[in-house]
Amino acid sequence: MRIAVIGAGGVGGCFGARLAAAGNEVTFVARGAHLEAVRRSGLIVHSPLGDVRTSPGSVVGSISDLGPADLVLVAVKLWDTEDVADRLRSSAARDAPVLSLQNGVHKDTVLRGRLTDEQVLGGVCFISAFIEEPGVVRHNSALQKVVLGPYRTGQAATSRNVLAAFRDAGIEAEASDDIERTIWEKFVFLVGLSATTATVRGPIGVVRSHEQSRRLLHDVMAETVAVARACGVRLDSDFAEDRLDFCDTLPAAMTSSLHNDLENGNRLELPWLSGGVVDLADRLGVPVPRNRTVADILAPHVLGRPAGS
Ligand SMILES: NC(=O)C1=CN([C@@H]2O[C@H](COP(=O)(O)OP(=O)(O)OC[C@H]3O[C@@H](n4cnc5c(N)ncnc54)[C@H](OP(=O)(O)O)[C@@H]3O)[C@@H](O)[C@H]2O)C=CC1
Numbered sequence: 416m417r418i419a420v421i422g423a424g425g426v427g428g429c430f431g432a433r434l435a436a437a438g439n440e441v442t443f444v445a446r447g448a449h450l451e452a453v454r455r456s457g458l459i460v461h462s463p464l465g466d467v468r469t470s471p472g473s474v475v476g477s478i479s480d481l482g483p484a485d486l487v488l489v490a491v492k493l494w495d496t497e498d499v500a501d502r503l504r505s506s507a508a509r510d511a512p513v514l515s516l517q518n519g520v521h522k523d524t525v526l527r528g529r530l531t532d533e534q535v536l537g538g539v540c541f542i543s544a545f546i547e548e549p550g551v552v553r554h555n556s557a558l559q560k561v562v563l564g565p566y567r568t569g570q571a572a573t574s575r576n577v578l579a580a581f582r583d584a585g586i587e588a589e590a591s592d593d594i595e596r597t598i599w600e601k602f603v604f605l606v607g608l609s610a611t612t613a614t615v616r617g618p619i620g621v622v623r624s625h626e627q628s629r630r631l632l633h634d635v636m637a638e639t640v641a642v643a644r645a646c647g648v649r650l651d652s653d654f655a656e657d658r659l660d661f662c663d664t665l666p667a668a669m670t671s672s673l674h675n676d677l678e679n680g681n682r683l684e685l686p687w688l689s690g691g692v693v694d695l696a697d698r699l700g701v702p703v704p705r706n707r708t709v710a711d712i713l714a715p716h717v718l719g720r721p722a723g724s
């Protein structure tokens with residue numbers, strides 16, 4: 416399969432390198448120092464599942480340099496989604512099925528609005544990975560999973576082919592018959608994990624073992640469930656309790672990419688996490704005081720470490 420991976424960072428780098436190692440013709444789109452390093456030496460992925468190195472020729476510097484593809488994976492941070500969709504629309508890969516592995520409930524709305532409705536599949540991924548230095552991605556744990564599915568019945572065969580490509584590459588991959596709900600299920604958990612680990616500035620082990628931060632985790636997720644239900648997504652009313660039980664099964668040291676980005680002084684995806692919950696809630700008239708407070712506390716950090724801190 417000819418696979419274009421837009422964004423060769425933690426997510427795109429890990430999944431793209433595994434798909435390449437399985438014999439797919441993978442082309443990464445990268446930029447800056449990362450692009451130069453991958454051009455020189457290939458993309459190196461250090462992983463507890465085994466290290467991988469891609470060939471130096473497998474990267475281009477712009478979406479407009481892509482050739483025709485059988486699948487496009489989108490793995491950029493959420494603020495780059497509009498730009499990626501616009502560039503993709505005028506590239507040689509414009510007709511390929513598109514699967515975004517990004518977080519949140521907004522990304523596919525953006526992609527479906529700017530590309531064709533028929534080409535965008537739904538998906539989420541579960542992994543913890545980041546760019547350690549230009550050309551090098553570090554995969555932190557054995558967790559490496561995708562869940563994907565069609566938004567429309569006409570996409571069923573494509574969705575099955577993409578699922579098979581992931582599985583053939585040794586990646587845990589599940590089919591969802593209600594991908595919108597699956598994306599919201601991950602969102603509820605992710606908003607809770609991100610909000611609490613970033614504001615407590617500690618991993619889930621710390622958050623869940625203190626009464627007040629544990630209640631915060633529950634309440635942030637319960638508010639997100641209420642917003643999902645107001646959007647018409649069929650989540651059970653006690654889904655936050657279910658996710659709290661799930662949080663108790665996680666390794667104590669686990670944290671969120673938002674918390675990592677905060678600690679490293681990077682730009683944050685907050686406007687699409689607790690901030691995104693607040694925006695949706697305001698339109699729907701759902702009270703979300705906990706998410707609003709989290710968004711307010713972290714607001715000074717959204718564009719990176721604030722001057723003077
Ligand atoms: N990291 C993780 O563990 C997880 C992340 N996710 C989600 O996956 C998405 C991607 O995150 P992550 O992999 O961490 O992001 P990274 O920042 O590690 O990687 C994104 C890469 O894409 C590059 N990029 C952005 N736009 C373009 C473009 N137009 N052309 C070429 N390269 C481009 C960025 O470059 P530059 O740095 O110059 O902007 C960066 O190198 C996010 O939505 C995140 O929430 C989901 C699960 C886990």
Ligand SMILES: CC(C)(CO)C(=O)C(=O)O
Pocket residue numbers: 518540541542543605608670671672673
């Ligand atoms: C929760 C996790 C690690 C799961 O993939 C994630 O998506 C994130 O922190 O961005």
